[in-house]
Amino acid sequence: MTDGPAARPGTGQDEISFGRAVGSQLGRLHPATAGPATVHAAAVHPATAQVDASGLAIATAGLAKRFRSQMAVAGIDLAVPRGSIYGFLGPNGSGKTTTIRMLLGLIQPTSGSQLLLGVGMPAGANAVLPRVGSLVEGPAFYPQLSGRANLARLDAADRTASPRTAAARIDAALERVGLLAAAGKHYRAYSLGMKQRLAIAAGLLRPRELMILDEPTNGLDPQGTREVRALIRAIAADGTTVFVSSHLLAEVDQVCSHAGVMRAGALVFQGTLDEMRGRGAARILVRTSEPALASQVLAGLGLTDVTAAGREVTAQLGTEAPETVCARLVHAGVPVAGLETPRPSLEDLFVELTGEGFDVNG
Amino acid sequence: MSTADLAPARRRDGGVAAAQLASVLHWLRLLRSEFSLVFGRNRNLALLAVLAVVPVLLGLVLRFSSGGGGGGGGSGDGPAFLSQVTGNGVFLAFLALVVESTLILPLVVAVVAGDSIAGEANRGTLRYLLAVPAGRTRLLAIKFTATVAFCVCACLLVAAVAVAAGAILFPVGPVTLLSGTAVSLGAGLLRLLFVALYLAAAMAALGAIGLAISTFTEHPVGAIAAILVVALASEVADTVSQLDAVHPYLPTHWWLSFDALLRVPVAWSDLAHGLLSFGVYAVIFCSIAWARLTTADVTS
Numbered sequence: 001m002t003d004g005p006a007a008r009p010g011t012g013q014d015e016i017s018f019g020r021a022v023g024s025q026l027g028r029l030h031p032a033t034a035g036p037a038t039v040h041a042a043a044v045h046p047a048t049a050q051v052d053a054s055g056l057a058i059a060t061a062g063l064a065k066r067f068r069s070q071m072a073v074a075g076i077d078l079a080v081p082r083g084s085i086y087g088f089l090g091p092n093g094s095g096k097t098t099t100i101r102m103l104l105g106l107i108q109p110t111s112g113s114q115l116l117l118g119v120g121m122p123a124g125a126n127a128v129l130p131r132v133g134s135l136v137e138g139p140a141f142y143p144q145l146s147g148r149a150n151l152a153r154l155d156a157a158d159r160t161a162s163p164r165t166a167a168a169r170i171d172a173a174l175e176r177v178g179l180l181a182a183a184g185k186h187y188r189a190y191s192l193g194m195k196q197r198l199a200i201a202a203g204l205l206r207p208r209e210l211m212i213l214d215e216p217t218n219g220l221d222p223q224g225t226r227e228v229r230a231l232i233r234a235i236a237a238d239g240t241t242v243f244v245s246s247h248l249l250a251e252v253d254q255v256c257s258h259a260g261v262m263r264a265g266a267l268v269f270q271g272t273l274d275e276m277r278g279r280g281a282a283r284i285l286v287r288t289s290e291p292a293l294a295s296q297v298l299a300g301l302g303l304t305d306v307t308a309a310g311r312e313v314t315a316q317l318g319t320e321a322p323e324t325v326c327a328r329l330v331h332a333g334v335p336v337a338g339l340e341t342p343r344p345s346l347e348d349l350f351v352e353l354t355g356e357g358f359d360v361n362g
Numbered sequence: 363m364s365t366a367d368l369a370p371a372r373r374r375d376g377g378v379a380a381a382q383l384a385s386v387l388h389w390l391r392l393l394r395s396e397f398s399l400v401f402g403r404n405r406n407l408a409l410l411a412v413l414a415v416v417p418v419l420l421g422l423v424l425r426f427s428s429g430g431g432g433g434g435g436g437s438g439d440g441p442a443f444l445s446q447v448t449g450n451g452v453f454l455a456f457l458a459l460v461v462e463s464t465l466i467l468p469l470v471v472a473v474v475a476g477d478s479i480a481g482e483a484n485r486g487t488l489r490y491l492l493a494v495p496a497g498r499t500r501l502l503a504i505k506f507t508a509t510v511a512f513c514v515c516a517c518l519l520v521a522a523v524a525v526a527a528g529a530i531l532f533p534v535g536p537v538t539l540l541s542g543t544a545v546s547l548g549a550g551l552l553r554l555l556f557v558a559l560y561l562a563a564a565m566a567a568l569g570a571i572g573l574a575i576s577t578f579t580e581h582p583v584g585a586i587a588a589i590l591v592v593a594l595a596s597e598v599a600d601t602v603s604q605l606d607a608v609h610p611y612l613p614t615h616w617w618l619s620f621d622a623l624l625r626v627p628v629a630w631s632d633l634a635h636g637l638l639s640f641g642v643y644a645v646i647f648c649s650i651a652w653a654r655l656t657t658a659d660v661t662s
Contacts, residue, residue: 101489101659101660101661104489104492104493105492105493105495106489106492106493106659106660106661107659107660107661108657108659125495126495126497129493129494129495130494130495132493134490134493136489136490136493137486137489138486139486140485140486140487140489140490141485141487141490142399142485142487143485144402144403144404145399152395153395153399154490154491154494156391156392156394156395157392157395157491157494157495157496157501158494158495158496159385159388159497159500163387163388163391199490202490
């Protein structure tokens with residue numbers, strides 16, 4: 001898997017079919033992903049979107065964006081189930097923000113289709129966006145206005161928001177993110193954490209069915225990160241679907257139920273977090289004073305990638321049960337001092353999916 | 363047809379009317395928000411203050427340089443009103459509008475119009491407004507309305523301050539128009555109001571050009587500079603006699619045609635030409651702004 005088609009970022013087509021193959025384990029969530037490998041699902045299955053929309057808060061088919069010569073998003077099939085907390089992972093520059101901007105109708109896709117809460121975007125923007133709260137690429141407000149006045153400005157822009165309840169809704173949103181005490185302060189006097197929370201408050205001005213949060217913990221200290229994480233959990237607890245993008249794995253690991261992993265514009269994994277964890281090939285590690293003999297036995301069992309390092313021997317476990325391996329080792333007279341079946345960490349999987357040192361090289 | 367048949371129809375009409383009313387109210391709500399941003403901003407207030415100070419300075423200079431009143435120091439080169447100011451304070455307003463329309467008014471309009479979309483894009487607030495969704499066409503209409511309102515306020519402010527300063531510094535009385543006819547003070551002030559509104563229309567046309575330029579950049583300063591360049595280049599071109607074939611089509615050509623209002627009979631054809639020119643510029647450049655903003659990828 002490490003050397004799969006995704007290792008060639010230049011060839012968008014491979015990545016698309018690869019993403020689909022990985023996504024096929026998600027068949028029950030997104031039948032289209034299990035379909036025949038096609039480059040642009042939207043062109044081939046015009047009905048796909050309608051079929052899928054029922055249980056999905058976000059459904060895209062072959063969504064792609066080209067900026068001049070650069071393919072920022074290379075045809076992705078997102079399937080975000082309603083009620084989930086979906087972690088949208090990927091290194092910086094992998095196309096996450098471009099995808100989010102397309103979902104919100106800020107950027108016109110080059111090709112593909114997208115449904116937000118079952119409504120086609122960007123055509124249905126006026127109908128569906130009032131039901132969607134969003135934080136896009138960091139907070140942005142008027143520095144000369146107070147936090148409260150900034151929210152009032154955004155609420156005034158909403159054709160479907162009632163002016164009569166505005167003051168109460170604004171205060172409730174500020175209270176929810178813990179900014180009520182600082183509501184009268186100028187935005188320019190806010191700390192980064194407060195700015196970030198004000199942006200989330202803007203998303204909470206009214207009940208939403210979907211929250212799209214782009215890097216909500218970017219630049220926050222650990223305390224701020226914890227607060228935002230708690231907020232995300234609380235929002236999801238109300239039944240709101242949360243789509244949160246991040247390049248921080250720990251964040252996703254702690255709050256998300258589902259994950260999608262972007263790499264160079266392609267969706268290289270999509271599924272539940274458990275599925276992502278289960279993806280890693282299990283290995284077996286034997287601690288012994290007779291590494292040579294142990295290696296021989298493991299190789300004799302048909303295990304691959306047997307490597308001995310000091311008093312430890314590791315190998316790909318494959319389909320073999322660890323207890324069988326243990327019995328065979330003991331039977332062959334290997335003194336087994338310890339035996340483990342370590343699973344790769346989420347971080348290992350993430351790096352495996354997105355490429356080692358992307359940020360360092362890029 | 364019984365009343366029972368009519369009732370649902372009437373209720374439906376009522377529903378439509380209520381929806382229309384609600385949409386008007388929401389429009390006004392965003393417009394009020396936009397006004398408070400434009401008129402609440404310190405920079406814009408400072409610009410209005412500069413606009414207001416100029417007629418006062420002009421008045422003081424004329425009052426104390428012309429040897430106090432009746433001397434009549436007006437030379438042939440100055441604007442037509444210069445010699446009349448010392449005789450009647452109301453003319454300070456016409457003089458101030460002429461003086462400010464060459465540079466200061468276009469500058470102020472350029473700042474407000476150039477900042478309209480580019481400023482939101484630069485701050486990042488444009489993406490949040492559009493994600494609300496404010497609606498791109500609706501946002502543009504609100505921005506243009508606020509710009510026009512600012513132009514009207516700016517021109518009326520100059521006129522009002524100048525009349526006040528003129529009344530303090532100079533005698534005030536029945537207004538002798540450029541054609542030699544005298545009208546009452548009230549009629550003179552009414553003509554001044556129309557002059558200010560005519561100039562506001564001229565500035566609104568420049569504002570439309572500015573709005574269009576503003577949709578092409580994320581840098582408000584660049585937009586402001588570009589608008590000023592357009593205005594000044596047009597003013598310069600308007601003085602080059604070799605280009606007189608294009609003069610009537612320049613955006614600034616008709617700006618000072620408001621002196622038509624100071625004649626009896628009023629030279630309506632000049633005014634009509636001017637207003638037509640402003641209207642055409644406004645329509646063309648608002649269309650460009652609309653075409654750009656409704657199709658642009660917002661990546662700021």
